[in-house]
Amino acid sequence: MSETSATPEGSSLDTHSSGHAHGGSKAALAVGAIGIVFGDIGTSPLYAFRETFAGTANVAIDRMHVFGVVSLIFWSMLLVVSIQYVTILMRADNKGQGGSLALVALLSRHMGKSSYGWMVVLLGVFATSLFYGDSMITPAISVLSAVEGLTVVDAGLKQYVIPIALGLLVFLFMLQARGTAKVGALFAPVMIVWFTVLAGLGGWQILQNPDILWALNPYYAVMFFVTDGFVAFLALGAVVLAVTGSEALYSDMGHFGRGPMRLSWFGFVMPCLLLNYFGQGAMIAGLPADQAAVVVQNPFFLLASEEWRLPLVFLATLATFIASQAVISGAFSITHQAVQMGFMPRLSILHTSETEGGQIYIPVVNWALMVAVILLVLTFQNSSSLASAYGIAVTGAVTIDTLLMAFLLISVWKWKWWYAAPVVLLFLIVDGAYFAANLTKVPDGGWFPLAVGFVAFTLLTTWARGRKLMRARMSEGALPMEIFAKSAKNSALRVPGTAIFMASSQAGVPSALLHNIKHNKVLHERVVILTVDIQDEPYVDPDKRCEYTDMGDGFYRAVLRYGFMEDTNVPEGLKSMGVYCGGHFDMMHTSFFLSRQTLLASDKPGMSIWREKIFAWMLRNSASAMDFFKLPTNRVVELGSQVEI
Structure with missing residues (x-):
């Protein structure tokens, strides 16, 4: 605590730190990550x-093409997931937190007011926007693909x-308001069984046809392109489905820590997945052409x-239920970050656990996702x-993460x-190829996640721009507090109590x-003038939470600092x-005064009229500051004001 109005210097960022301390052993956290993250x-x-x-790629079903596809899946998983995300990007934590917005906050802190700062912010916001399209498609395709197993039975x-799929999905979204703490205890055991079954089923087929292991050689992936050209390029749009969820590993890093997640991936999840993919390839490669086509x-x-097969359908349905839950929770988490960082208006955010701060529920996001999924x-x-709609949002976000990695x-x-350029170029070629292949899906459904992404991007940037303009207009003719305090002390009656x-x-x-x-x-x-300041780091040290200035005659200016995850x-x-x-501060003798702004049309608007109307609509429908700041309901007074932007 300091008796000064100067902002203290932030602590230096150690990108190699583990961030917030995680309780439990590394092995226990690794097991938990299997249930939640993967x-x-x-x-x-x-x-x-x-x-x-x-x-749509219509790849021929023969030994050479099966080997080529399996080889592509293996090398995609190795390059995109294992090297780009798990090995490189997981080192770039913002005090333990990962994800596009956390990475943007980290970069902004280091780049300051450089000429490229705006580009970094826009890239991060667009990656976040694409995530919403992904979070709508993932529950739909996952649960549908599992329930479709009934047709095999x-x-x-x-x-x-x-x-059945719709019933399960509606139940999943209805469950969110109750929280997932109790159900979450079952996530890890179910997913461990799931991955073990994946490995067992695939391993048995590999034993029947061990030649499939030749697909580890990148020669088969290269020959696939040499032989088929454009067809192989189109196939990338489906192959990338094997690595969807890679960006989620980075986003969820803060829940378990870098070490446990790497242990889970390399020690258990990746081997199980590869065994299953190689097993599917071994089964198809070992069948006659007509039977393989079926x-x-x-x-x-x-x-x-x-x-x-019927028990496998039940297990797959449980696994996809858990996978969908993780994506929905991710949508809540990223929305919370966007609100705190000023890209979204205040929303009603409810906590579903008394002990886990990260378990939140945002009603408007939940119901919007449910309607979209249905x-x-x-x-x-x-x-x-x-599947035609799936992939483009993920590959778009992965490509953006590669550009952010360059910064x-x-x-x-x-x-x-000259060290950074080859690394970035390699991943840009790989990720760009996947993104380009998915662009061919736009007419068949790929337009949907792109449309969702552009709508979300428009809303996020409109709110950020409108908020900046509104604050600028309000500060233009603002009276300095020192002058006000001196003039007001003798011109107004002083009454008992505290006004914030x-x-x-x-x-x-x-x-x-x-x-x-x-x-x-x-x-x-x-009289206390209180500002809540959201920092570009996930958590603020308690000893740096508060700052105040005594302005004399009972006037104080105070600042409370919070991280974007708090x-x-x-x-x-x-x-x-x-x-x-x-x-x-005795809450029974403290009154909180809030301003509620009404927007007026300006002769010289700071942004397009249509965006100004969107901003006004978002402002009207934002959650009350009373709820957002957890203020006592019977101690709040709201006073309106009009602002031109």
Whole structure:
């Protein structure tokens, strides 16, 4: 705590630190990560291999092509997941947190006001926007592909696939409000069984046809392109389905830590996935052409003997349920970050666990996702059609992460450009090829995640721009607090108690204070101008939480600092200020004054009229500051003001 208005210097960032301490042993955390983090990529064997042959690429079904596809899957998993994300990007943690927005905050802190700073922010926001398209498609395609296993057990059950899938998905979204703490205890055991079954089914087929192991040689992937050219390029759009969820590993790093997640991936998840993909390839390569053409329509469930297929459908449904839960939780988490970092208006954010701060529920996001998922299932009808829409959002986000990695290597890690350029170029070629291949899917459904991404990007950037303009307009004619305090001390009646005026800026007099003295003509004995400042790091050290300035005559200016992963609980923050600002804060004798702005059309608008109208709509529908800052409901007074932007 300091009696100064200067902002203390932030602690230096150590990108090699593990961030927030994680309780439990490394092995226990690794087991937990298997249940929570790897569901998306772990359920890809249900449809990834199948879509390469049964999808739009129309790849020939013979030994050479099967070996080529399996080789592509292996090298894609090695390059994109193992090297790019697990090995390189997981070193770039923002005090333990990963993901596009966390990476942007890290880069912004190091790049300062450089000429490329705006580009970094826009790239990160667009990657975040694409995630929303992915979070809609993942539950739909995952659950549908699992329930479609019923048609392998009995073709007559096809008519029940969509009703069962919709029932499961609606139940999944209804479950969110109750939280997943109790159900989450089952996630790790179920997913461990799932990955073990994947490995067992694939391993048995490899034993029957061990020649498939020749696909480890990149020669077969190269020959696939040499022989088929454009068809092989189109096949990349399906092969990439095997690595969907790779960006989620980076985003979820803060939950378990870099070490445990690497242990889970290299020690268990990756070997199990590869065994299954190689097993599917071994089964298809060992069949006559006419029989292979039938089996390739749903090879995953045909790995199991007939009596085990129905239990496998149940297990796959559970696994996809868990994978969908992880994606929905990720949407909540990234929305919370976007709100805290000023890219979204305040939203109602509820906590579903008394002990785990990261377990949150955002009603508007939950119901929007549910409606979108239901529409997707009803529109596309089956997982093969959905596969055409899947992948473009993921590959777009991965390509953006590669561009952000270029800034990271040069600006943060201080690599020489001739070291950084080959690394970035390699991943740009790989990720760019996958993204380009998925662009061919746009007419068949790939337009959907792109449309969602562009809408989300427009909303996020409009809010950030409008918020910046509104704050600039409000500060233009702001009266300095020092002058106000001197003039007001003798011109208004002082009444007992404490008044806290919430201010978005650390300079000037908030409009609520001006309106209060103009209409009520009184001042409380203690007047605190409080600003909540969200930092570009996930957590703020408790000893740097508070800052205050004593301006004399009972006037104080205070700042509460929070990280973008923290809750802005103002009453708790005021408790931490202790006896500063003139004594403890008794909530029964403290009133909070908030400003609520109404936008007016300006002669010279700072942005397009249509964006201004969107911003006004978002402002009207944002959650109350009272709820967002956890203020006592019976101690809040809202005063309106009008602002031109």
